[in-house]
Amino acid sequence: MNKLQEIAWKEKFPQNAGEIEISARLELPRRIDLHQIPWIRPLLQSRWPQFLIRSLTLAGFIFTIFAGLFGSRVGSHNFAIIFVWIAWWTALKLAFIPLGGRSWCSVCPIPLPGEWLQQGGILEKSRRRFGLNLRWPKRLKGSWLQSGGFLLIGLFSAVTLTDARVTAWVLLGLFGLAIVLSMVFERRAFCSYICPIGGFTGVYAKIAPVEVCVIDTAICAAHSEKTCYQSCPWGLYPLALRDSAQCGLCMECLRSCPSDNIAVNLRPFGTDLAAERRGSRSFGRLDEAFLALVMLGSALAFAAVFTGPWGSLRLAAFAIGSPAWLLYGLGFLVLNLVILPGAFVTAVWAGRRWSGGKAQLRRAIADQSQALLPLGLFAWIAFTISFAFPKMNTVLSVISDPLGWGWNLLGTANSTWSPDVSAFNPGLKVALLLVGLFWSASVAQRLALTNTGRTLREILPVLAFCLAFSLAMLWLLVG
Amino acid sequence: MRKEWIARSVVLVLVAAAITVPVVAWQARSRGVVIHARMAETGGWTPESLTVEVGQPLRLRLTSDDVMHSFAIGQSDQPPVDVIPGEITEVTLTFDEPGKYTFYCTRWCSVNHWRMRGTIEVTGPETAPEVVEPPLYVTLGLDIDAEHHADVIPERKPSASLGAQLGADIPAEYQSREYYRSHSPANLWQALRSDPSLSGLSDQEVWDLVAFVWQSNTTPQDLTTGQQLYTTNCAACHGETGAGDGVFAGDLDQPKTGEHAEMQAGEMMTARPTDFTGAEHMLAASPAHLQGKVLRGGMGTGMPYWGPIFTEEQTWALIAYLYAFQFELEDGP
Numbered sequence: 001m002n003k004l005q006e007i008a009w010k011e012k013f014p015q016n017a018g019e020i021e022i023s024a025r026l027e028l029p030r031r032i033d034l035h036q037i038p039w040i041r042p043l044l045q046s047r048w049p050q051f052l053i054r055s056l057t058l059a060g061f062i063f064t065i066f067a068g069l070f071g072s073r074v075g076s077h078n079f080a081i082i083f084v085w086i087a088w089w090t091a092l093k094l095a096f097i098p099l100g101g102r103s104w105c106s107v108c109p110i111p112l113p114g115e116w117l118q119q120g121g122i123l124e125k126s127r128r129r130f131g132l133n134l135r136w137p138k139r140l141k142g143s144w145l146q147s148g149g150f151l152l153i154g155l156f157s158a159v160t161l162t163d164a165r166v167t168a169w170v171l172l173g174l175f176g177l178a179i180v181l182s183m184v185f186e187r188r189a190f191c192s193y194i195c196p197i198g199g200f201t202g203v204y205a206k207i208a209p210v211e212v213c214v215i216d217t218a219i220c221a222a223h224s225e226k227t228c229y230q231s232c233p234w235g236l237y238p239l240a241l242r243d244s245a246q247c248g249l250c251m252e253c254l255r256s257c258p259s260d261n262i263a264v265n266l267r268p269f270g271t272d273l274a275a276e277r278r279g280s281r282s283f284g285r286l287d288e289a290f291l292a293l294v295m296l297g298s299a300l301a302f303a304a305v306f307t308g309p310w311g312s313l314r315l316a317a318f319a320i321g322s323p324a325w326l327l328y329g330l331g332f333l334v335l336n337l338v339i340l341p342g343a344f345v346t347a348v349w350a351g352r353r354w355s356g357g358k359a360q361l362r363r364a365i366a367d368q369s370q371a372l373l374p375l376g377l378f379a380w381i382a383f384t385i386s387f388a389f390p391k392m393n394t395v396l397s398v399i400s401d402p403l404g405w406g407w408n409l410l411g412t413a414n415s416t417w418s419p420d421v422s423a424f425n426p427g428l429k430v431a432l433l434l435v436g437l438f439w440s441a442s443v444a445q446r447l448a449l450t451n452t453g454r455t456l457r458e459i460l461p462v463l464a465f466c467l468a469f470s471l472a473m474l475w476l477l478v479g
Numbered sequence: 480m481r482k483e484w485i486a487r488s489v490v491l492v493l494v495a496a497a498i499t500v501p502v503v504a505w506q507a508r509s510r511g512v513v514i515h516a517r518m519a520e521t522g523g524w525t526p527e528s529l530t531v532e533v534g535q536p537l538r539l540r541l542t543s544d545d546v547m548h549s550f551a552i553g554q555s556d557q558p559p560v561d562v563i564p565g566e567i568t569e570v571t572l573t574f575d576e577p578g579k580y581t582f583y584c585t586r587w588c589s590v591n592h593w594r595m596r597g598t599i600e601v602t603g604p605e606t607a608p609e610v611v612e613p614p615l616y617v618t619l620g621l622d623i624d625a626e627h628h629a630d631v632i633p634e635r636k637p638s639a640s641l642g643a644q645l646g647a648d649i650p651a652e653y654q655s656r657e658y659y660r661s662h663s664p665a666n667l668w669q670a671l672r673s674d675p676s677l678s679g680l681s682d683q684e685v686w687d688l689v690a691f692v693w694q695s696n697t698t699p700q701d702l703t704t705g706q707q708l709y710t711t712n713c714a715a716c717h718g719e720t721g722a723g724d725g726v727f728a729g730d731l732d733q734p735k736t737g738e739h740a741e742m743q744a745g746e747m748m749t750a751r752p753t754d755f756t757g758a759e760h761m762l763a764a765s766p767a768h769l770q771g772k773v774l775r776g777g778m779g780t781g782m783p784y785w786g787p788i789f790t791e792e793q794t795w796a797l798i799a800y801l802y803a804f805q806f807e808l809e810d811g812p
Contacts, residue, residue, distance in 0.1 A: 053488055059493035066501040073532055074602040122486045403501060404530055404602070405508055
């Protein structure tokens with residue numbers, strides 16, 4: 001039995017007519033296959049464009065670490081703080097994720113050096129490889145560790161987001177961990193199971209209008225070499241992809257497919273939500289449900305600490321190790337591990353009782369957590385607008401003075417321009433939160449209709465949960 | 480395999496560049512920042528803004544591209560250093576408190592000499608903003624641009640020592656520092672004149688009492704400090720004798736014909752420097768009023784603002800000295 005046969009998707013391998021319905025779904029007219037567009041095709045087929053972007057992001061990443069370590073200790077004058085937490089963080093939440101899903105993963109520099117060692121090359125694999133190439137422990141699969149990582153970020157957020165040295169050490173730590181893990185485990189263990197940003201991006205990639213998928217499943221089924229799986233750095237098999245949460249959009253499958261059977265589709269927003277997972281009859285997974293809840297909890301906590309009116313909360317979040325911080329950390333963990341999961345589970349349970357549904361509670365939780373995704377993504381976007389937009393002028397000024405040493409390389413060091421969103425800021429935030437809420441409600445509705453086929457009662461408590469979350473965000477961001 | 484080697488080279492070159500830039504910059508920085516000084520008309524200081532962290536030494540290498548300048552830091556004990564054409568003068572500064580410091584030229588290099596100013600932003604760990612008390616002239620709500628004239632002026636320069644010899648019983652309220660700072664000599668003269676217990680004194684004797692009160696609110700040390708500051712910073716326009724006839728006074732005294740609209744772009748409105756020997760307006764100005772003029776500058780007159788340069792003590796010392804042009808003060812000039 002080879003590795004390919006062992007892996008989980010094998011059990012769900014489409015073998016009967018009922019499961020081949022996915023191929024019908026893929027032929028839906030509301031998709032545009034970017035790979036078939038003549039001028040885009042060579043850009044995706046060639047490894048060079050992506051490689052060049054990755055080498056630039058790698059150089060930028062290393063520069064960021066050095067700037068963080070040696071540059072000014074004042075956050076607003078240090079490239080590391082401003083580029084990571086204002087520019088990149090904003091771009092991630094406002095552009096990369098909502099428009100491109102895991103598109104950041106496709107150009108992320110963190111796994112590059114480890115993968116080079118692991119595969120013996122950057123563009124071409126060679127036989128001179130390093131590393132133990134172990135399988136990732138089954139128990140640690142899923143996004144649990146990523147949720148944990150995100151909680152850690154939340155616990156130390158106030159300092160990480162403002163102290164350039166700490167930011168540099170965090171980045172260096174992630175970088176080192178990625179290299180070590182690729183020396184010990186096979187493929188992209190760090191990206192798949194550890195990277196907190198990967199978790200964040202993956203869970204919301206389901207909303208994004210981009211997907212990589214197989215065009216004709218029959219061709220794949222007949223293809224015995226599975227070159228796509230062999231070449232996938234993430235260890236994914238395109239035919240077994242259930243949604244867009246896992247795929248890092250690296251395009252290796254597309255380059256190795258001998259039958260041109262992989263599509264890079266533009267698709268309607270939110271396609272993966274409340275759609276049965278390809279090849280499976282459930283909608284979600286418990287680990288993803290937990291991650292979605294952690295994202296909600298973190299959004300609340302970040303909004304309260306960074307944009308809320310409570311100076312003492314902010315001070316507590318800053319004073320790492322102090323009794324006040326311990327209290328803050330405890331509150332943060334209770335919110336994320338007890339209050340939000342408790343409230344959500346209660347809502348799902350109540351809905352199930354009320355509607356007389358017979359689905360397993362675990363499955364109902366996993367399924368209905370899909371409704372939390374638009375809610376969370378839009379809460380994060382609204383928070384980003386509050387937090388980052390007023391500081392946009394610092395992006396221009398650190399480009400000219402990345403280390404905070406009084407340089408003026410491009411003449412923008414003293415820039416005071418930043419988008420003046422004050423006029424429509426509150427309205428914009430309310431609108432974003434409303435879009436998230438209504439989208440979530442519509443996902444919940446679709447879930448209920450597909451699931452029980454008869455009643456909307458099931459989703460009312462979950463809707464109440466979403467409403468309560470939206471009101472809390474509204475209170476924190478708009479007041 | 481060729482492609483692979485190109486790819487590896489690209490990665491290594493970019494990574495090396497990403498490391499080299501900050502490291503080289505860091506080394507260059509430890510050698511010091513070169514600052515060029517030019518007359519204000521041709522650019523002033525380059526660079527004119529610097530950033531440094533609290534406690535970090537800032538090495539400056541100063542040189543002049545035209546005439547002799549001098550480099551000093553406002554509100555600090557750092558002695559001024561000369562900036563000489565064609566030579567490099569090194570200064571190492573270390574700041575203990577975060578804030579925005581002004582550096583300026585102390586040589587009268589041109590009529591716009593005072594415009595040779597730059598800033599050093601000293602950054603430090605974010606702290607709660609200090610509560611800064613507004614200066615006295617703001618607290619009192621003075622309109623420092625309003626015309627002010629003393630109705631009565633002395634026949635001769637009032638003398639503090641003559642005032643002391645009178646042995647008059649001046650009510651304590653008029654001798655407090657608060658009264659001194661917020662009232663003009665003319666105000667005090669009016670108040671003392673209407674005091675029945677002093678009705679036996681002549682007008683000139685009351686002026687001597689005013690001079691005595693003014694002197695008792697300053698010290699010989701203040702007057703010396705004030706004189707030094709005046710000579711370095713004010714005499715270029717206001718003149719050594721305070722008569723408003725300094726070396727640059729003529730350049731400033733350009734009566735504008737017509738309205739503001741005729742002014743050329745970049746042209747400054749200027750006025751003849753104030754004559755501190757003129758009793759009518761000087762005796763009607765309170766120390767708080769002068770403080771306003773010094774800190775804020777005179778709008779549309781060419782009078783610079785000295786808020787970022789003088790400390791509060793220096794400002795009061797300078798003001799005490801300005802009254803020495805009106806009063807005979809012991810240890811005064």
